[in-house]
Amino acid sequence: MKVLVDKERCMMAGECCYNHPWLFAFGDDDYPVVQTVEITSEQQRKEARQSVQVCPSGAISVCE
């Protein structure tokens, strides 16, 4: 599974970074950066999909 952030759409709400800190962190430019982590467990996949749901600007997408 791959997680992508569209910086054009991102409004820096921070929902991803605060809700799923293992997967997202604020980068130097204040935009979220997807962490280099293997998404293996079902729980991780579920959280990745949740991050799409809670993003207010619809900037996050996942490729299953």
Place this chain on the structure above:
Amino acid sequence: MAGLAHEIDPREFDSPEFQSNPFPLYQRLRDHHPLFRDRFHNRWIISRYDDVNAAFQDNESFDRAMYQPDGPYVFGSSHVFGPNILEYGNSDRHRWLRNVVAGQFVGQGLVSFIPFVEQIAGELVERCSADGEVELVSQFSNQFPIRVISNILGLPRADEEKFVVWYQALIAGLGFGGEHLARGIAARNEMWQYLEPLVAERLAHPKDDLLSKLCLAELDGVRMNMDEVKGFIALLLAAGGDTTDKAIANMWYHMLYTRPDQFEDVKKDPELWDNVFSEMMRFDPVVHVQSRFTTREVQMHGRVIPERAQVILSLGAGNRDERVFKDPDVFDIHRDDLHMGRENRSARYKSQKPGHLGFGVGQHFCMGYAMARQEAVIACMRMMEVMKNPRPKFATHEGITSPNIDSGGFRSPRELWIQFDK
């Protein structure tokens, strides 16, 4: 002795003067006691924008709840709400519980619910606009958010009235002791009894509503128990209702009495209600303080706050900080030094402008921020469509007060009479 004029007697925080107008004292705090040791109430108070903002974001040093050496968290509201998400402090469990509902209030889930918010607003406006005048607090704002939240949960529409009553008792019980606490707990118990069969029903036959999500959500294969589900619902009703309710009243108060000149702009361009919301959340938000406990010693302004001390983050004071906002004591919906429009949990904005602190910042940022703004703006716009040429019924008003006995210490007008043409 120099500086004595600026000394603060902590009992001032309990005075009627402070409750009706806290802002002069806020200014003395910011200018002369940016870190104030309140020995009388055994707490510390920080009041400058940058300090409050930084403390909100420093989860390593400041926790929402206090650890006992060998026990669970301590949090004041549990006796009214039952177990709830706020008790779990900066823990994984807090994050998990928050994620269960976040999808409903933020982002994509919220968008799908907006038509229903519009509908409920329309029904209520219709109901209270027949007489050419309305008492906004009791006839509209007090009822609107609670009806929305009970519908998001998926509770029966026929029982909305019950929730309005329970909710008011819960809120009063939360902020005050004595008979209010007793009534709050009685309302909670009544509501819990009511909820039990509904929870059991959702467990057996899940629907596409928030109540079902709460019942079925799992962390490491474990669901919330019945008490946790019920506590969560009590919290959602109270937190999701009271604040938005008072926000709507505060917006109208400031338009009618503080800036009738700018109200003319809003009448011409209803989109400006978004700015009214932002500026209200800065100038006089419903919630003025958040409490934290230090998890370690914290250095600030040349002093040391000890570990396990209570620290009051005075966001109401930070919002009036002249170090950040020009003419902070002027209510101005056109100000160019405040981020207008949707808030962010991260306090970072593409516009580079500072945001208000009214929802907090960071890990414990108000979960309902997007919902609250949408509800408030939709409600105000709907009212303007139906209630033509709205104006204050009385020339003078006692102002926004706190805490009134049924407000839980939040700031809002007790009553707000509006006249309009039909």
